[in-house]
Amino acid sequence: xxxxxxxxxxxxxxxxxxxxxxxxxxxxxxxxxxxxxxxxxxxxxxxxxxxxxxxxxxxxxxxxxxxxxxxxxxxxxxxxxxxxxxxxxxxxxxxxxxxxxxxxxxxxxxxxxxxxxxxxxxxxxxxxxxxxxxxxxxxxxxxxxxxxxxxxxxxxxxxxxxxxxxxxxxxxxxxxxxxxxxxxxxxxxxxxxxxxxxxxxxxxxxxxxxxxxxxxxxxxxxxxxxxxxxxxxxxxxxxxxxxxxxxxxxxxxxxxxxxxxxxxxxxxxxxxxxxxxxxxxxxxxxxxxxxxxxxxxxxxxxxxxxxxxxxxxxxxxxxxxxxxxxxxxxxxxxxxxxxxxxxxxxxxxxxxxxxxxxxxxxxxxxxxxxxxxxxxxxxxxxxxxxxxxxxxxxxxxxx
Numbered sequence: 404x405x406x407x408x409x410x411x412x413x414x415x416x417x418x419x420x421x422x423x424x425x426x427x428x429x430x431x432x433x434x435x436x437x438x439x440x441x442x443x444x445x446x447x448x449x450x451x452x453x454x455x456x457x458x459x460x461x462x463x464x465x466x467x468x469x470x471x472x473x474x475x476x477x478x479x480x481x482x483x484x485x486x487x488x489x490x491x492x493x494x495x496x497x498x499x500x501x502x503x504x505x506x507x508x509x510x511x512x513x514x515x516x517x518x519x520x521x522x523x524x525x526x527x528x529x530x531x532x533x534x535x536x537x538x539x540x541x542x543x544x545x546x547x548x549x550x551x552x553x554x555x556x557x558x559x560x561x562x563x564x565x566x567x568x569x570x571x572x573x574x575x576x577x578x579x580x581x582x583x584x585x586x587x588x589x590x591x592x593x594x595x596x597x598x599x600x601x602x603x604x605x606x607x608x609x610x611x612x613x614x615x616x617x618x619x620x621x622x623x624x625x626x627x628x629x630x631x632x633x634x635x636x637x638x639x640x641x642x643x644x645x646x647x648x649x650x651x652x653x654x655x656x657x658x659x660x661x662x663x664x665x666x667x668x669x670x671x672x673x674x675x676x677x678x679x680x681x682x683x684x685x686x687x688x689x690x691x692x693x694x695x696x697x698x699x700x701x702x703x704x705x706x707x708x709x710x711x712x713x714x715x716x717x718x719x720x721x722x723x724x725x726x727x728x729x730x731x732x733x734x735x736x737x738x739x740x741x742x743x744x745x746x747x748x749x750x751x752x753x754x755x756x757x758x759x760x761x762x763x764x765x766x767x768x769x770x771x772x773x774x775x776x777x778x779x780x781x782x783x784x785x786x787x788x789x790x791x792x793x794x795x796x797x798x799x800x801x802x
Contacts, residue, residue, distance in 0.1 A: 417466055428651045429454075429462040445658035459631065459639065463647040467654040471619050472655070472690045475584070475601045477594045478592040479627035481620045481638055482650055486604025487513050488643030493600050494518075494550055496630050496637040496795060497579055500526030503547040505578075507534030509557040509768050512752075512759035514583065518552070520759075531764075534564050535695065541572055550579050555593055556699075559714055559752040560769060561686045563695035566702065570597025586742075589664050590707045597766040600626065606777075607743035608711065610656050611663055615649045649707065661707065663745075663781060668708020670788075671779040673714050677789050681802050687713040712742060712781045714752075717801050720772035727775060729795040735788055742778030747788065749777050 419427035425480060434454045454460055464482045472480040483489040494517075498504060502756030506518050508531040518529040530543040534553045551573050554566045573580040574597075581600040582593040585607050593601045603609060605617035620630065620638075630638040668689070675687035688699040699709060717723050727749055731738045736747030740755050750756065753765055753772045762772070782788045796802045 417497045418612060422746060424743065425636060425655060427438065428464045429647050432457045457647065458642055459633070460645050461647045464645055464650045467618070467650045470654060470657055472621055474589065475594050475621040476592055477601065477621040478624040479622065481630055482645040483618040483620065483638060483643040484645050485616045485643065486602065486606060486618035487517070488515055489602045489620045490583060490631055491517055492637040493581055493602060493620050498527045498549050498688070501547060502549040503528045503530065503545060504530060504550045504552060505530050505543045506541065507557060508532060508764065509534070509551040509560045509562055509770070510554050510583070511558045512757040516759035521791025524606070535562050537565065537568055537572065540569065541776055544576050544578065547589070548578050550581055552581045554583040555591045556688065556710060556712065559757060561688055561704070561712060561714060563688055565698055566593050566596040566598055586711050586712050589661055590703050590710055592704060594621065596702060604651050607741065608664065608667070609660060611660070611743055612656060613743065613744040617645050617647065617649055617653055636656060647750065660789045664707050664711070666781045667779055668760060670782055670785045671711045671713050671784045672709060674777070674779060674789055674792070678715060678792070681793065681796065683802070684716040686715060687760045696733050700778065702742045713777045713779060714774050716771055718771065718773040720751060720754060722799065722801055723775050723797045726795055726801060728750065729799055730792060733767070733791045733795055735791050735795070736780060744778065745781045747777060747780035747782065749775050753777050
């Protein structure tokens with residue numbers, strides 16, 4: 404599906420009730436009906452432009468969902484109250500007791516905990532593997548496998564998934580491929596590369612201002628209809644509803660995403676290249692030394708860059724902790740979790756966003772306690788930021 408089609412463009416010509424250039428915010432949980440027969444019919448049939456209750460759908464959320472589907476080149480989308488709400492709802496919609504999920508092991512800690520600790524309580528078995536080794540991935544498949552789950556660029560090791568190859572594997576085996584694209588919106592388009600379902604934490608780059616928590620599922624209309632089905636839909640029955648005011652804010656920020664992602668990417672590449680010259684161990688897919696640099700270059704959309712996420716590994720947590728405190732004191736950015744903010748954020752994943760992963764597993768995947776994850780901000784003078792980081796590295800005797 405082409406998001407440049409005339410019909411898609413027409414979808415965005417939506418104005419507020421007084422001709423305002425932004426759609427009006429529908430700040431209502433419920434909607435009135437002039438005939439009881441219409442309300443009764445709403446529980447059994449879909450009516451375009453007719454709304455019942457905002458857990459079912461909301462006009463403001465509808466506009467956001469149209470934009471998200473267009474961005475990911477899918478037929479439809481569903482906004483959720485968080486990225487985890489999107490991921491869990493998508494998987495629970497597909498899997499039942501006795502089914503199995505195969506997942507990459509270098510994923511966000513919350514996703515890892517859901518797959519490893521929560522799903523087995525309901526009889527869903529999960530197998531973890533290296534998503535970059537197709538032979539290992541396929542070896543985990545059984546006749547019970549329903550879902551292959553991965554991140555387009557993994558958190559926090561920044562491994563790049565070969566989505567076309569994974570999609571072909573899933574197609575042959577009758578498995579649904581779900582890709583979390585939170586690290587690379589607009590940079591990678593998983594649905595165009597063969598993914599069945601694309602999830603996002605809108606909290607991060609897409610919203611970009613660290614002032615709300617939100618998520619989304621992008622997929623074929625048939626799947627989105629299933630997750631909002633009043634009788635069997637995971638989104639409908641579990642209720643991860645995005646507030647309409649927050650949906651309106653995300654929609655407005657979405658329109659500047661391409662500009663922001665270019666700047667995040669340019670700044671991250673500058674820092675990665677110059678920090679690597681100091682002899683530091685850097686993970687960044689824009690560096691030629693990155694194991695999946697060529698793959699990333701082949702898969703990515705042109706003109707946006709390699710993303711705003713990078714890591715430095717200083718070996719020991721004590722060194723990482725001192726360095727992060729020094730960088731915050733030197734106005735490099737903030738010692739904080741999350742990502743996609745206009746200021747640079749940094750944290751030690753082994754002690755924060757990946758702490759749900761057992762230490763033994765972290766060691767196997769190469770996630771050391773001394774790794775610092777950077778979400779590189781929109782700094783206008785990135786060389787000044789580099790010089791500040793360099794001074795902190797020298798002060799803490801890391802270089």
